[in-house]
Amino acid sequence: MIIEHELLPDIDTCGVDSDEFRAMVAERAYCKAEKRGFEPGHDMNDWLEAEREISNQCRHWSQG
Numbered sequence: 001m002i003i004e005h006e007l008l009p010d011i012d013t014c015g016v017d018s019d020e021f022r023a024m025v026a027e028r029a030y031c032k033a034e035k036r037g038f039e040p041g042h043d044m045n046d047w048l049e050a051e052r053e054i055s056n057q058c059r060h061w062s063q064g
Contacts, residue, residue, distance in 0.1 A: 016058060025050045 016024070028050035029043070036042060 015061070021054065021058070024054045028054060 029046040032046040
């Protein structure tokens with residue numbers, strides 16, 4: 001799943017390329033699904049939450 005939107009950080013400013021960013025989001029979304037027992041119907045929310053979390057983490061890294 002690939003979602004592009006304006007909420008994504010400028011990935012270049014935090015030293016993460018787009019492929020790495022997507023991999024980080026995918027891993028975080030998978031962990032969310034796993035924690036919930038892979039109950040169906042939550043994949044989009046898992047992805048969007050993971051994307052927000054990784055974006056925030058990336059912003060934090062770029063400020064540090």
